[in-house]
Amino acid sequence: MPLPRTPAAAALVALLALGVPALAAPTAAAAPAPPAAAVRLAPVSPATVTVTGEGGASAPPDLAVVGAGVEASAKTSQAALETQNKAAAALLGAVRAQGVADRDIRTESVFLNPVYDYTGSTARLKGYQAAQSFSVKVREVARTGAVLQAITDVTGDAARINSVAFGLSDPAPLRARARQAAHDDARTKAAQYARLSGRRLGRLVSLSEDASSSPRPVPSAGDTPGVGTGAAPVAPGEIRATATVTVVYELD
Missing domain, CATH: 3.30.110.170 (Protein of unknown function (DUF541), domain 1)
Structure with a gap:
């Protein structure tokens, strides 16, 4: 007595009758191969x-900077200032006569100080000392000597030449x-x-x-x-x- 056929079995028989090979049962999917380990090479540093x-x-040099000034002493502060002022005005007139422009003349310091005599047991006021110093730029280097001479000529014993420095304007x-x-x-x-x-x-x-x-x-x-x-x-x-x-x- 033939066994009853299930729908799936009947379909399989029909396929075999038609010459279609039976499909193989699916197998478990193969696990993917692990990726190859990356190899990092240290960069070669160039010599x-x-x-x-x-x-x-x-x-x-194309520039000379002259540090010059005047100094005066007198019994009173007023007399010291007046003498110093006259000497300073003479200095300014001399350097301007040598072709130095006003923009190149600058007052650096002005002071008036009392002068004391310390030879005795007590300090004794002797008088006052007044002074003024200037910075003078001489842009014609060849005239530096003439400017120095002009300052001393017009200010006499009051003249003070503090420095002469040569340099470049740029x-x-x-x-x-x-x-x-x-x-x-x-x-x-x-x-x-x-x-x-x-x-x-x-x-x-x-x-x-x-x-x-x-x-x-x-x-x-x-x-x-x-x-x-x-x-x-x-x-x-x-x-x-x-x-x-x-x-x-x-x-x-």
């Missing part, structure tokens, strides 16, 4: 060379030349070390300025403008600026 470059530049170009020289010196050194190492100089990695000096006078034994009749001798010398840099280059 470098570090050098220090030094450079300097010089130029003749020091920036000289500083730039010093930096250029320091940079060139550093690159030349780095290129030499690269050749000695059998390598070639690569790209610039870093550059830092270690020091840069303000232009300063350098005495010289050259000509002394202002020397001659009616002029005090002066020696302007040269103004020099220096720079130091540290650079790092790669080596190819």
Whole structure:
């Protein structure tokens, strides 16, 4: 007696009768293979060379700054001030007559002090001392000696010459030349070390300025403008600026 067929069994028989192979039972899905572990390689740091470059530049000064003044003493404060005022006015007139513009003349200090005699057991007032000092810019360096002489000629014993400093009205170009020289010196050194190492100089990695000096006078034994009749001798010398840099280059 034939067994009763279920709908699923009947469908399977029909498929076999038609020549369609039976579908295999699904198998469990295969687990995905674990990803390959990523391997990270440390980057290779390029070889470098570090050098220090030094450079300097010089130029003749185009400016002189004269520190000058007058001083007077008298029994009374009023008399000391009057004498000092006359000497100061004479000083100003002398430097202006030498071609110094008003914008280049500046009062630095004015004072009036009592003067005491301390030789005895008690201090004794002797009188008063009045003074005034000026900063005078001489933009024609060759006239510096003439300006100094003119000051002393018109103020006599009241004259005080405190300082003479030579410089540049615009020091920036000289500083730039010093930096250029320091940079060139550093690159030349780095290129030499690269050749000695059998390598070639690569790209610039870093550059830092270690020091840069303000232009300063350098005495010289050259000509002394202002020397001659009616002029005090002066020696302007040269103004020099220096720079130091540290650079790092790669080596190819």
